[in-house]
Amino acid sequence: MADQERTEDLAQLLARLKSEHDTSYEEIARRIGVSRSAVSSWVNRTRGGKRGPARDHLEALAREYKLDRNYVFEAAGRTSPGPYDADAEARILELYRGLTATQKVEKEVEMRALNELNRTGQ
Template sequence: MTTGQSDPGDHPHGAAEDTAHEGEDLGALITRALSDVDRTQKELATAAGVPYTTLNHWIAGRRGTSRVDPEIFRGVAQVLRGWGATVTVREIFAAVGRVVPGPSDQEREERLLRIYRALSTDRQRDLIQIAEAMGRPTVT
């Protein structure tokens, strides 16, 4: 489900980076991204934790993706982006005909921890108090 300019699965600043080629399927998207960063399918498979034959079948259109865990697609996008490809999570999901699910628990926790670490000690204490207050049951 999308809201506003970006999908919840994209990096907060990722919406401006969308470079989707309309109608591009997963095979074409991955092939383009690998070409852009001069990497191979085998390198991507290894880095993303996807069996090479599975990735190769996705690219060739010989294997469906309807039952693939969404985190696998996030991992593929993360690896490609880490290598410098201009591929977003939204593009990957669009290429397989799926809606981007919200961020995973781990992504939310990592983002919160980055924010927390960037704060001064006083602000960290304030944030803890706010979070504790939010966790208390509300009286209605």
């Protein structure tokens, strides 16, 4: 993509998709599983203050319109979740196995909070 395209925000990205796909914001909303008013608020930059769309909705937008996931997250001002890494998962699981029961509970709470933050942007 050209540098100019790389600087577009989510509102500009949605407007471009609407134009390039000769579609409506209502159709974009339907395809990614949100309300028309949600898409409208993203276009008008009024949705939830700093929060913006949930991770699942950004991923749906990338999938439905065959866009680079990182690009969509960048346009929304969000960091995209990292790729799956089986080796890292195995290392983390091995470390987890060495924790006490109390430490395991604490780490689970922490990981749930981080996942929720990534999912919702809050």
